[in-house]
Every structure is written in C-alpha cells, then in structure tokens.
Amino acid sequence: MSAVRFKARETIEQVEEGYDLAPRFDDRGLITVVTTDATSGELLMQGYMNAEALSLTIQTGEAHYFSRSREVLWHKGATSGFVQSVRELLIDDDQDCIWLRVDVAGGASCHVGYRSCFYRKVPVGTDFEAGQREGHIDLEWTDTEKVFDPLDVYGDVPNPTKL
Amino acid sequence: MSAVRFKARETIEQVEEGYDLAPRFDDRGLITVVTTDATSGELLMQGYMNAEALSLTIQTGEAHYFSRSREVLWHKGATSGFVQSVRELLIDDDQDCIWLRVDVAGGASCHVGYRSCFYRKVPVGTDFEAGQREGHIDLEWTDTEKVFDPLDVYGDVPNPTKL
Numbered sequence: 180m181s182a183v184r185f186k187a188r189e190t191i192e193q194v195e196e197g198y199d200l201a202p203r204f205d206d207r208g209l210i211t212v213v214t215t216d217a218t219s220g221e222l223l224m225q226g227y228m229n230a231e232a233l234s235l236t237i238q239t240g241e242a243h244y245f246s247r248s249r250e251v252l253w254h255k256g257a258t259s260g261f262v263q264s265v266r267e268l269l270i271d272d273d274q275d276c277i278w279l280r281v282d283v284a285g286g287a288s289c290h291v292g293y294r295s296c297f298y299r300k301v302p303v304g305t306d307f308e309a310g311q312r313e314g315h316i317d318l319e320w321t322d323t324e325k326v327f328d329p330l331d332v333y334g335d336v337p338n339p340t341k342l
Numbered sequence: 343m344s345a346v347r348f349k350a351r352e353t354i355e356q357v358e359e360g361y362d363l364a365p366r367f368d369d370r371g372l373i374t375v376v377t378t379d380a381t382s383g384e385l386l387m388q389g390y391m392n393a394e395a396l397s398l399t400i401q402t403g404e405a406h407y408f409s410r411s412r413e414v415l416w417h418k419g420a421t422s423g424f425v426q427s428v429r430e431l432l433i434d435d436d437q438d439c440i441w442l443r444v445d446v447a448g449g450a451s452c453h454v455g456y457r458s459c460f461y462r463k464v465p466v467g468t469d470f471e472a473g474q475r476e477g478h479i480d481l482e483w484t485d486t487e488k489v490f491d492p493l494d495v496y497g498d499v500p501n502p503t504k505l
Contacts, residue, residue, distance in 0.1 A: 182477055183479065184477035184478050191503050199481070200480075203504070203505075213388055220383025221383075222378065222441045224434070225434065237465075237467075238471075240466045268466050269461075270481070276460075278460045289435055293435075297441045298435075299432065300430055300431060300433070301363055301433060302400075303430075304428065307401060314345055314346055314347035317361040318361045318362070318433070321432065339436075340354050340435065341366070342352070342353070
C-alpha cells in the first residue's frame, strides 16, 4: 500500500481551484478536522491530524487523528471500539481543514459517553436576552442519555480534558 | 445589552457535565468554530472566535469570527452581504469548540464563491487504492457552480488564503 504523497503549495489558484491535494499543516504540523455523522449530519467531534494520520485515514478509510493531549497518533476506536468508517473526506478552499463524513460503529464519538461531543447549547439573540441574568447564562442540555459508561470503556485512563 | 460573562474553568466535572459556559481560548485567545447549514446539515466553513466575537455572536444572533489572516473582528457578511443567522450555538464536552447551525442570507459562505468551502473530496480506502498512481491522487469536485463572482463582491481586497 503506497503512502499518500501531498503536493507542495505553490499558488493560490492551485490550492483553491486545482486538483492537487496540498494540505496546509500549521506550525505544530497539524490540520483541523471536522467529523460529522454521514447519515444524520450531526457534528460528532472536532480534532486534528498530522501528515501521518491524514495519510493513514486516506489509505485505510478509517479515521486516524493526532491526539494533542497525549501527543500520539490516534486510531479512533482502538480503545473504545467506536471506529469511524469514512464515507467521504472533503477538504476546504485553502486546504487547511478536513471534513470527515463517517459511520460510527456503536454510535458514540464522545469520551464523556454521549453520541456527539456537542450535547449542550448556548441561548443566542433574543433567547440570550430573555434568559440571562447580568450576563450570566446557563447551558441547555440537548442530549442527556449516555451511549456508554466511560469508566467501563476507558477504566483509569486519564481524562483528556485540559482546564 | 449586557456583555456575556464567561465562567472560570475550575473542574473537569464543571466543564464537561455542568451548566457553566466556561470556554477554553487557546494561547492566541481563540476558540475553534464549526459552521453548518441548519437546514441541509452541510459543513459551510471552519473559523475562529476570540472572546469578543463569541460574546457578540451570542448577543446578536449573527455569526462573528476573528480573522486570523487580517487579525480583526469579523462580522461575517459585512462585506459580502452573506450574513449568517445563528439558529443554534452548541459547545463541546471540554468547551474548546463551538458549533454554529446557521441560515445564510444569499446562500454562500465561501470566499471563492461556492456555497460551502468544502467543494472537493479526496478518494479514501478502496477508492484511493483504485485511483492513485504511486501515491499521487486527484481531488474530485463535488460542486462546480459558484453562487457569486468573488471579483464582484470583494473587488481588489487581498485573498485571505496563505500558502
């Protein structure tokens, strides 16, 4: 299986309107990744890939990320079993963001145990004005049912959330 | 109109499972934003907000970002007219990513002129194996019809894409 060869970024025309895969990795060597459920369209998570993770994702069709908290290549689902099968991989205009449309085995993508990492919303506009008390607002929960118990799946692995 | 007050980040429990809005801005003072079309679910763009942009978005219900290329607060649509009305604003488990579900006046969100910034895809898995030539692959276009001509809308404003 040949590794993926990325092209050098030479012109704006090439990057924005061409056929070359010429991703822009930032000064940490990472590109931003947005992952949605291919069926429901729901945003599942946002992560990062380095060149190796992007290449492996393209080659295998399974989502690989780079974990910033653990500083390792991360085959999503290797621990939890919730592998993400990539139905489509898209790249944005200036090629500094990847969009994965995936099917998730078992249906969960969030280390807290929910289907999606985005289970709380912030009231905006007139809802913000109606609900706030001197600028303080409460988050509203959109999902309260966990798909799994993190303790069962991850045991005593440290929580990746940084304060 | 009171400004939004963010809470200090004190515990993982508070951040992941609480009602406090306690966003994590990175060392540049920015939080990642993912913006999808509220009707179609399509990923429109990925950007960044600083605290001011997040506060203004919550207060006004219209998407504000921080432009890294121009280093300014950016009311999306102020130049192009393609204002994004926020139907829902969600935040992820560790509160370092915002998801905006928006309605876009005029239907375009991409400075190149397409509806979405994600108009090209990369073949993955067996499609990659079938199409690649020694690791080289061609992007496939998923949208070829521009909603507007960037020259008409932006004139001689410098292209924000960085090589």
